[in-house]
Amino acid sequence: MEMLTFRRFLRSFLSHTIHDLALMIDRMRAQREPLPSAGIVDSQSVKAPGASEQGMTQTRRSMVENGILT
Template structure:
């Protein structure tokens, strides 16, 4: 329930901010990136052999002005393309 309430507040604030900047209320384009972070005590984690890091990976989507649209945390062993696909699928459901 709290997560849903936070999502609603976030989305309304995002749309209001976009309208104040004379943009369409719903984003039409965005940027997607990932970051590997060390998290030795996290419940869900993995090992990235390329970076030699045990931890998690953040997949973040922002609109073209840098406003947060979506965030997904995964084990670092998940590939960037698989994590990005989850974020894109969630974005399609949330922002038609």
């Protein structure tokens, strides 16, 4: 049982390593950095085009006043 678990782990590790190397080679062929820089964007840090903060505030206040939101 332990040997089977170890083999699965080893195959998974090998598969991820091959994938990472292939990705790095592909990025270098495209003349980009081999390792991408990290970036995280969440929905609250990006405003939609044409969206106004005041409109959202008014909508939220209206929903609170009508008992839809608490």
